[in-house]
Amino acid sequence: MNDITAIPDGYKRDAKGHLIPDSMIKPIDHTRDKLVAELVDKARAVSDTIATFKTSVFEDVAAFVQLSGEEYGVKRGGKKGNVTLHSFDGAIKISVASADNITFDERLQAAKALIDECIDEWSRESRPEIKVLVQGAFQADKEGNLNTGRILALRRLEISDPRWQRAMTAIAESVQVVGSKQYIRFYERVGDTDKYVPISLDIATA
Incomplete structure (x- = not known):
């Protein structure tokens, strides 16, 4: 060496x-x-x-x-919450936000199995849109990470099937908060409008 x-x-x-x-x-x-x-x-x-x-x-x-x-x-x-501070004239503002880092435990696999049962049965009844939606929700990225937002969004679907309801309960109970991160953003108002644009601190976008 x-x-x-x-x-x-x-x-x-x-x-x-x-x-x-x-x-x-x-x-x-x-x-x-x-x-x-x-x-x-x-x-x-x-x-x-x-x-x-x-x-x-x-x-x-x-x-x-x-x-x-x-x-x-x-x-x-x-724990500090989210807060937005405006200048007196409202021309500029600072936004501080906290976001939880969410993952799922082994119960997500049980939820997926129940959902697959539903999809297998429903696919025979010509409901392909649900199948595509669910497959997209559980698709991992290149690093093998699941999109938590897509999975949690499944709970907003109005589906009465008891298996689906158990799956949604399993998803909710599998959620684990493994940390949180704070973000800060700066904005300035566009002229006399109510629109604000971010002040970039990112060298790639500045």
Whole structure:
């Protein structure tokens, strides 16, 4: 195994881990290497700045919500909810939201088996639209993850079959909240309209 920390003077390590003399590297490759290193260093600095900014925003908003609540004798604690703060003129706003990370336990498999029983019977009665809907709900992505929104949406279907109802109960009871994540978004109003557009902090969309 190559020692990735030991690079002698006058050499560079290539993508395969081989040491290449500087004299054998084309000038354009040297220039590209330097450019990429400089830009990635700047990107890391920007990333650190955004992370620090994000933390401070959450803390400042939480402190303000606490301050506002104290005016009514309310002391907030525990899990923070969603909140939107507008400027006095309504031209800009900040939205802080929490979203639970949901997964399903083994009871989802029981729900799927019950649903499959329903679909097998219904397919003989020419109800293909339900079959397509259910198959799409349980289709995993490339990483093997299920779309929780599609599965939970099945519970909104008005189907009286007892097996379907048991399946919906199994889905509800299989839901596991494995964590939550907070999001913060900044918006500015478009002219004098009631429409707001996001202020992008995403380098890919900015």
